[in-house]
Amino acid sequence: MNFNQLGISDDIVKVLKNNGITEPTPVQAESISVIKAGSDVIVESQTGTGKTLAFLLPIFENISPKVDAVQALILTPTRELALQITEEALKLKQAKDINILAAYGGKDVGSQLKKLKTGIHLIIATPGRLLDHLERKSIDLSKLKTFVLDEADQMLLMGFKNEVEAIIKETSKKHQTLCFSATLNSDVKKLAYRYTKEPSIVTINKEEVTLEAIKQQVVETTDRRKQDALCKVLDEDNPYMAIIFCRTKRRADDLEVALHKRGYDCEKLHSDILQSKRERIMKAFKKGDFQYLIATDVASRGLDISGVSHIYNYDIPESVESYIHRIGRTGRAGEEGYTCLFIDPKDSFKLEEIEKAIKFKIQRRELGE
Template identity: 75%
Template structure:
């Protein structure tokens, strides 16, 4: 099936082709027609399956540049995701002149207020900043046609349930609701079914995040020797582009400072860093000007950067879902990926759970520390 058969207009297809997107992914094939037709949809899909375009394309088809009100709203848990969705929406704007507002914490609210004086048709927002605008009466959702809850599981995990419900109460009574989530747990289902009308459920398993393409290794070390072990491995591998995952923001800060001192080309990414700097870091990383991005799980949620050859788990993730999500940043679109997990003796139990879940005993890699 191609985009034309899915009812996508020629102008938008041209924009997609210019971005190197020639054929729809499975989630796009299953979602575009029902969303365009106005159906409520619950979709279980991982990052990397093309889910953003699965809702953006039909939304763009349904948006009218002549209607001076907010017609579509996309709510997402993190600023990085809001930024990523906005980037894709701005590309589609080349085909259809829609006024778009991205509103999230860390961005100058004055500039956002100024932009709101124009007639905005599509808003991409994080919950807190959106509620701020609603309280100021600078955003009116009473004529909303489509509401998207993106990464709904993360939104609930990060404590945004009440915020999301407050936002929904501000919307028009009759609107289309789309719920996209990497996992469809009971909390997500409860939220979705409470506010949706006869939703169509679409489940697409992570085809691109195939562990077959990813070589996985474990390095046994101690927390005291971990940094030296990491540097030894980085020197051996010299990856083209790599993400190094740490458990906490403080661990990210400490490791980035230490690697900088050792002369590595690295930058950090977590939620305490000023938004303007985060945007600069992501732009540089996408352009491959940065070799090592040191990040927390939340900062890297939804991070979809082509060219990441290696993922290093400096700290073991909390569960198997996080492990798969982290290593899925590499080995994209049929390319080979490489991951290394550094474990301390206390991490053995979590490692056993990960190996059991992925049905694979991860081989150990020798690491002669210099």
């Protein structure tokens, strides 16, 4: 199965090829033609499976540059994700010149308002900023053809349910709804089924997607010795580029200070950092300007960075889903990945939960003296 067979035009296929994408991933193969045909779709698929292109490609095919109206809206919970999707959309713009607006907090409203006067075809937005525009009447969604709710589980987790409902009320009655989520729990299903009509369901097996190419290990330590254990592992592995996950912003701040003192080349990324600075940090990391990115879970959503070979879970994640999301930043596109989880004795219950969900006992890594 190739992109042409899914109904993607030659110009777009050429852009994909130039970016090293030649074959559709399972989620793309199963959903592109259904979306292109205009059906409502509910997709359960992990981050890192290629779902952004699964909705962007058919949207680009279906948008008419001649129609001066907002034809597609992608709603996403975090700025990072909005930025990531915008980057992908701007690449596809080389094949089809449509006007794109990224509307998220931390970006200057004035420049967004100015851009809206030029006639926008596709909007990629976070809920708060989009509602702001709808209240100002600077965005009109009455001619909307396609509405994408991306990371629906995260949207609910972050408390955006009311905002999502307020936004949907402003859209045209006859639009296509695409709901993408890493997990389809009962709350997500309720939301998805309320806004879709006879949807097609696409489910991509999560183990197959995220875990096969990733070697997982656990280091048993104590919170007091964790920093030393991490540094020992970093020295032994010396990865080209790696992400270190912390549970809270405070933990990320403290770890960055400690690692800098020990001479490690690192930067931190969390929601208290100004958006413009976050964008600069991400750009520098993607270019390989520094070796270690210290991040919180909120910052991890939508981090699609090729070249990340190692993920270190300095703190155990809050949930199994979060663990899979974190480690899914590595082992991408056929490359092998490595992930190491540092646990304190009090984390053993959470570790058992993770092992139960992924159906195997994670190998223990012994650290030499």
